[in-house]
Amino acid sequence: MTRLLFRLVLLCIAAIAVLAGAVAWYARQPLIWQGEAVEYALLPGTGLRQAAHQIETAGVPVNGWLLGWIGRFVVDGRRLQAGSYVFASGVTPVGVLEKMTRGDVSMREVRFIEGWTWRQMRAALAAHPDLKQDAAGLADAEVMARIGAEPTIPEGWFFPDTYLFASGDSDLSILKRAHHAMRKELDRAWAARSPDLPYASSYEALVLASIIEKETGSAADRDKVASVFVNRLRAGMPLQTDPSVIYGLGERFDGNLTRAHLQTDGPYNSYLRRGLPPTPIAAAGRASLEAALNPAVTRYYYFVARGDGSSAFSQTLAEHNSAVDRYQRRSVRSSRK
Template sequence: MTRLLVRLFLLLAVVAGLIGAALVWYAQRPLQWSGDAVEYTLRPGTALRQAARQIEAAGVPVDGRLLGLIGRVAVDGTRLQAGSYAFNSGVTPLELLGMMTRGDVSMREVRFIEGWTLKQIRTALAASPDLKQDAAALSDAELLAQLGSDATFVEGWFFPDTYLFAAGDSDLSILKRAHHAMRAQLEQAWAARAPDLPYASLQDALIMASIVEKETGAAADRDKVASVFVNRLRAGMPLQTDPTVIYGLGERFDGNLTRAHLQTDGPYNTYLRRGLPPTPIAAPGRASIEAALNPAPTRYYYFVARGDGSSVFSKTLAEHNSAVDRYQRRPARAARN
């Protein structure tokens, strides 16, 4: 009987060794399929065995039972990280599990452009089929509350940048990241600002930066554009900037800014009202924030576009009128003739 037990034990050991060797071979065997990467989203709280079956059902040619067994033996299956993954042909079961243990998620991206309004940002978020639309139905006031912001307006408070996210993430999470990034950029620039600027708060600086963003055609002119508007604020002159009027018109603006528009009063008509408009008119980038808080030390009060993206700056109204005649009125008359 003892000899029989020994033989049985040896047989079981051999079988276990063969099974173990087969499992090791399978764990390191590349999984091959034709076509694109297979995408799989692991939801929080999903058990290893369930995840293995889901991966097989998603289109990865792997035996879900063996994948689950490898996960229990070779990796800590309790440490799988939720997220979206992209598995390419040639990945081994062990590599696949390693990706999920490390959290090597596949990322999407959404980009916010300098000078975009909140409406344009919302449109970009809504266009992504991989985002949960949690913020889409929120009013501006509700969005501010969700952001936990002490700002009095929401326009302009989202830093233009490229934001990476995993499929299934919330649009609100991206807006929160963009809001925190804008506050960080503003606070950093505010701490290093020029002395005696005519701003009472970060929000004033953000409003000015948004105007600089929309008014600057050439990057080299940015700090001089800022200086014009800062000099006007200091002198108590109206800012007289078209982009604020256009923003105030909203959907009524058809691409043609008329004299009637400039003569119609409204909170964003900086031809008729002195000081800053009530909110930003767009989301400024870092360069415009820097220019608003460190404008060039000039005595310029006017500027006019040359037509090539750059501007001509003037100290007096007479100089400005001469520049307008040279770069706008004469070319316009020549074009009509």
């Protein structure tokens, strides 16, 4: 009886060794299939065994039962990280689990463009199919509160950049990162600003940076465009910038800025009101922030678009009127021929 029990124990040990060897061998074998890569989303709280069978169901030709054992004895399956993963043909079972323990998630992207308004940013987030729409239906102030932002008005407070995220991430997480990035860029530029600028706060610099962003057609002109507005602020002159008026019109603007628009008072009418508008009018990029806080030193008070993306700058109104006649009225006459 003792000898029989001993033999049974040996057989069990041998079987376990064979099974362990088979699992170890299988763990390193490439999984081959035809067609596209398989995407699998691991939700928070999903256990190893459930995840293993979900991966098999998703289309990866792996034995879910064996994958679960591999996660117990070959790779620490307790460390799986939630997220969206892409598995291509040729991956091994160990590779599947190692990718998920590293958190090597597949990334999506959303881009905020320099000069975009808050409305355009919200539209881009709402249209992205891979984002969780937590901001849908929230008022602007509530969105700002949800991301822990102090300002209640969102315009201008989100840095234009490309933001990567995993499928299923919240739109609020993108906004939080973009707001943090703008805070960081603004603080950095403010700390390195030129002396004696006509701003009472970094927020006023952000407002002007947004105007510079909308007014600059050529990067080479940016610091001179900034100098015009800074010189006007110092002199107490109205900024007279069309983009500010257009922003104030909102959805009423049909693409044609008229004399009536310029003569209608409102907080964003920079022809009738002196100083800065109450908020930014768009998202300023790094170059516009730099220009607002380190403008060129000039005596320019005017500029007009040449029609090729660049601008002509003038010190006096007479020079400016001559430039307008040369570059804009001439182009109007040419277009009528």
